Amino acid sequence: MPYKAFLVSLILVSLTLSLEGRAGELDAVFGPTAPDELPSKKLTPTPEVIEAGKKIYEKRCLPCHGLNGAGEGPAADTMNPRPRDFTRGLFKLKSTQNGELPTDEDLFRTVSRGIPGSGMPSWKRLLSEEERLQVIAYIKTFSDRFKDGAAPKPIPVGKEPSRTPELIKMGKELFEGKAQCLLCHGKAAMGNGAIAEAIVDVWGSPLYPRNLTKSWLYKGGNEVKDIFLRISGGIEGTPMPAYLDKLTEEERWAIAHYVKSLQEPAPSGSRVVIESRPVSGEIPLDPNAPTWQEGEAVEVLMSGQVHVAPRNQDPTVDLVLVKSAYNEKEIGFWLEWDDRTKNVTHQDSERTQKMEAADFAATYPVLYPPSVRLRGLRDAVALQFPVKLPQGPEKPHFFLGDTGKPVNLWHWKADLQKVEEQNAKGYKTPPVLQPPDSQQATGQGVFEDGVWRVVLKRPLKTEDVANDIQFVPGQLIPVVVHVWDGANGETGLRRTISSWYFVTLKTNVAAWVYLFTVFAVALTAGFEVWLIRRVKAKPESQLEKIR
Amino acid sequence: MRPRLSLFSASVLTVVLAYLFIQVVIPYASMWIADRPSPVTVPAALTVIYMLLVFIGLYIYITISEENVREFLQPILEFLRGGETGVRAGLRLGLLALVPLLVGWITYDRLAPKVQSLTGIRIQHPTIPGQYEKLINPYRNPTDDLVKQFQQQEGLDGIGLEEARKRLVGTALAEGRALYQKNCRVCHGSKADGSGPMAVGFRLRPANFRDPGTIATVVEAYAFWRISEGGRGLPNESSPWDSAMPRWKEELTEAEIWKIILAEYELADVEPRKPEKLE
Numbered sequence: 068m069p070y071k072a073f074l075v076s077l078i079l080v081s082l083t084l085s086l087e088g089r090a091g092e093l094d095a096v097f098g099p100t101a102p103d104e105l106p107s108k109k110l111t112p113t114p115e116v117i118e119a120g121k122k123i124y125e126k127r128c129l130p131c132h133g134l135n136g137a138g139e140g141p142a143a144d145t146m147n148p149r150p151r152d153f154t155r156g157l158f159k160l161k162s163t164q165n166g167e168l169p170t171d172e173d174l175f176r177t178v179s180r181g182i183p184g185s186g187m188p189s190w191k192r193l194l195s196e197e198e199r200l201q202v203i204a205y206i207k208t209f210s211d212r213f214k215d216g217a218a219p220k221p222i223p224v225g226k227e228p229s230r231t232p233e234l235i236k237m238g239k240e241l242f243e244g245k246a247q248c249l250l251c252h253g254k255a256a257m258g259n260g261a262i263a264e265a266i267v268d269v270w271g272s273p274l275y276p277r278n279l280t281k282s283w284l285y286k287g288g289n290e291v292k293d294i295f296l297r298i299s300g301g302i303e304g305t306p307m308p309a310y311l312d313k314l315t316e317e318e319r320w321a322i323a324h325y326v327k328s329l330q331e332p333a334p335s336g337s338r339v340v341i342e343s344r345p346v347s348g349e350i351p352l353d354p355n356a357p358t359w360q361e362g363e364a365v366e367v368l369m370s371g372q373v374h375v376a377p378r379n380q381d382p383t384v385d386l387v388l389v390k391s392a393y394n395e396k397e398i399g400f401w402l403e404w405d406d407r408t409k410n411v412t413h414q415d416s417e418r419t420q421k422m423e424a425a426d427f428a429a430t431y432p433v434l435y436p437p438s439v440r441l442r443g444l445r446d447a448v449a450l451q452f453p454v455k456l457p458q459g460p461e462k463p464h465f466f467l468g469d470t471g472k473p474v475n476l477w478h479w480k481a482d483l484q485k486v487e488e489q490n491a492k493g494y495k496t497p498p499v500l501q502p503p504d505s506q507q508a509t510g511q512g513v514f515e516d517g518v519w520r521v522v523l524k525r526p527l528k529t530e531d532v533a534n535d536i537q538f539v540p541g542q543l544i545p546v547v548v549h550v551w552d553g554a555n556g557e558t559g560l561r562r563t564i565s566s567w568y569f570v571t572l573k574t575n576v577a578a579w580v581y582l583f584t585v586f587a588v589a590l591t592a593g594f595e596v597w598l599i600r601r602v603k604a605k606p607e608s609q610l611e612k613i614r
Numbered sequence: 615m616r617p618r619l620s621l622f623s624a625s626v627l628t629v630v631l632a633y634l635f636i637q638v639v640i641p642y643a644s645m646w647i648a649d650r651p652s653p654v655t656v657p658a659a660l661t662v663i664y665m666l667l668v669f670i671g672l673y674i675y676i677t678i679s680e681e682n683v684r685e686f687l688q689p690i691l692e693f694l695r696g697g698e699t700g701v702r703a704g705l706r707l708g709l710l711a712l713v714p715l716l717v718g719w720i721t722y723d724r725l726a727p728k729v730q731s732l733t734g735i736r737i738q739h740p741t742i743p744g745q746y747e748k749l750i751n752p753y754r755n756p757t758d759d760l761v762k763q764f765q766q767q768e769g770l771d772g773i774g775l776e777e778a779r780k781r782l783v784g785t786a787l788a789e790g791r792a793l794y795q796k797n798c799r800v801c802h803g804s805k806a807d808g809s810g811p812m813a814v815g816f817r818l819r820p821a822n823f824r825d826p827g828t829i830a831t832v833v834e835a836y837a838f839w840r841i842s843e844g845g846r847g848l849p850n851e852s853s854p855w856d857s858a859m860p861r862w863k864e865e866l867t868e869a870e871i872w873k874i875i876l877a878e879y880e881l882a883d884v885e886p887r888k889p890e891k892l893e
């Protein structure tokens with residue numbers, strides 16, 4: 068029977084589809100989301116177990132943590148923070164008191180989950196529980212500190228109080244007052260406290276206090292209990308202090324609840340079209356003007372520029388919010404992103420000049436190690452459009468275009484508070500500044516409490532059609548966002564970039580659309596009436612016969 | 615006669631159930647089977663194809679006999695005739711009014727200016743350019759010449775040829791692993807699973823080499839081409855403009871790329887496709 072055969076085929080097709088889904092499996096988009104896991108057993112570190120762990124270590128961990136576990140693997144220089152040096156026996160994420168070693172469960176949790184915002188990946192999917200326990204047994208052999216085998220002193224954890232407004236208020240007062248968290252993390256907890264920029268870890272690399280509002284960048288888990296443990300034990304190897312002896316347990320729970328209340332969910336990045344609103348009147352340059360309070364912003368996801376050297380492997384900007392509005396003459400873009408420091412001076416040097424284009428001679432990271440940052444650089448943002456509106460999907464390459472397919476850049480520089488219009492044809496030569504009479508874009512930026520807000524605008528149409536994008540309502544216009552965080556040593560190609568997003572100038576509905584709609588309704592209704600009349604014209608008996 | 619569902623109601627029920635199956639059961643089943651964090655929605659185009667199949671199936675079943683057709687049409691004819699009173703008459707009128715309104719709504723939805731659809735089809739594996747097609751990885755089964763050269767370089771005359779061959783492959787693999795982690799890790803991930811620290815920001819995600827649909831389906835020469843020429847070297851049907859994949863021939867030597875390929879397959883726990891026998 069075809070009906071049955073069809074149902075069977077439907078089920079088969081569906082099953083194939085679900086299996087296809089498994090093939091495309093990727094880790095969760097934002098770091099490990101695996102639920103907390105404890106090992107179901109303990110493994111005695113027999114020589115066989117350690118030997119098995121060594122094998123896993125050499126294939127999976129050695130490239131970063133090094134042959135001798137000293138954090139000196141061949142890839143170590145490409146990351147900041149650097150891979151942990153196991154020989155020192157110093158660990159960041161643990162449930163034990165400051166100065167103590169982590170428990171096996173702590174290590175198991177770290178190895179399973181990975182460390183978001185660092186190079187350390189999650190091993191939950193790739194290594195079985197047994198394998199993870201074996202490799203942990205092996206890494207413990209690198210440090211003599213594990214030899215005596217005494218149980219480390221845990222942080223006493225009482226019952227977690229439930230969240231109340233009073234507790235959060237108390238936490239806020241402590242965070243800003245007695246506990247002095249704001250000194251490093253800043254009042255808005257964006258990791259932008261007064262001394263944030265000066266912080267260095269014990270391994271000598273620059274390090275930022277966490278932006279506590281970004282729930283997806285917590286290294287040791289973002290739950291209240293995780294935060295409680297970090298506050299109590301501190302983060303060893305970094306200036307993040309331990310508060311076990313300085314604050315009561317209730318006070319530490321209060322701060323933990325307050326910190327939790329600041330967290331925002333990870334961006335989904337699901338929208339790729341920025342709808343430019345038609346407005347009457349001026350497009351304001353002031354980013355805090357009422358026009359820019361309206362409308363929903365599109366979340367543009369950012370990545371470090373790692374396409375060509377000099378690369379940016381430890382970017383600080385991972386998200387830019389974008390809105391747009393236009394009138395009959397101009398189009399404006401409003402951009403907002405987090406930045407710990409306001410950098411409004413700039414010093415050019417031979418080095419920065421060289422970073423404007425690809426530097427193949429200096430294969431990363433020899434000349435540009437992420438742990439050494441250039442100083443005295445400006446913050447900046449740029450919008451990139453194709454010079455020619457694409458017909459069909461074909462576009463210039465998202466990173467600065469190609470020869471033959473140039474892009475148009477509006478580059479706002481914080482030190483100048485000015486937009487430079489440029490053109491680029493790929494990364495081999497620096498972008499070219501347009502002549503003065505072609506410079507029509509303007510911009511203005513405001514920095515407030517760890518956030519840059521910048522507006523860029525330009526006439527919809529320009530004379531320089533050979534070099535400028537021309538905006539046409541209703542079309543999808545590709546756009547890429549570039550951001551530079553000066554304090555992070557970003558200049559030239561060391562920057563953060565997005566992929567191609569799109570902007571479209573929303574238009575109002577034309578009159579003929581309504582006309583056609585009314586026509587369609589009338590036509591259908593007419594057909595219905597005709598049908599009923601025909602059926603009614605047939606004698607009742609005919610219906611009876613059917614029955 | 616045993617009371618049973620009329621053919622018309624059964625058809626409507628089938629359509630509704632099929633739709634629910636596609637929209638609810640398949641997404642949740644896929645989530646469960648593929649161990650995903652959220653249900654996997656069936657793409658709109660596939661939904662249309664599935665529903666079309668349902669309609670074709672129903673059509674065939676209904677038109678199998680004259681009697682079936684009559685049974686199916688009867689409730690519709692009765693509905694059009696009318697003659698009910700009270701609530702049922704009101705319902706009939708309501709339903710009759712609904713149809714033109716629905717058509718109007720669809721018409722408006724089609725005509726009103728909207729953001730164009732962005733979904734295009736991207737070919738992940740276009741044809742390999744001729745000059746790359748016949749290349750083979752010198753480090754997979756090194757020739758005697760290469761091994762002898764290696765022996766000379768390293769001063770390994772004392773050991774046999776086979777032992778030297780093994781060492782050569784081992785050295786190449788170790789170098790490849792290091793080069794992979796240095797250069798490819800940020801995007802493709804240290805586990806070769808496409809989830810490096812930068813992967814999130816690229817809308818065209820870096821390839822997941824553990825996925826049997828990527829490097830496991832191609833020969834090593836293909837990987838060599840992709841690594842040498844990068845995203846910019848792709849033909850238009852593979853949207854080169856969206857690919858962050860660098861052009862590694864600008865930064866790495868050919869030997870380095872072959873070593874990386876050796877390590878890339880090993881790290882991903884997959885085998886390259888065997889090249890077809892050359893005549």
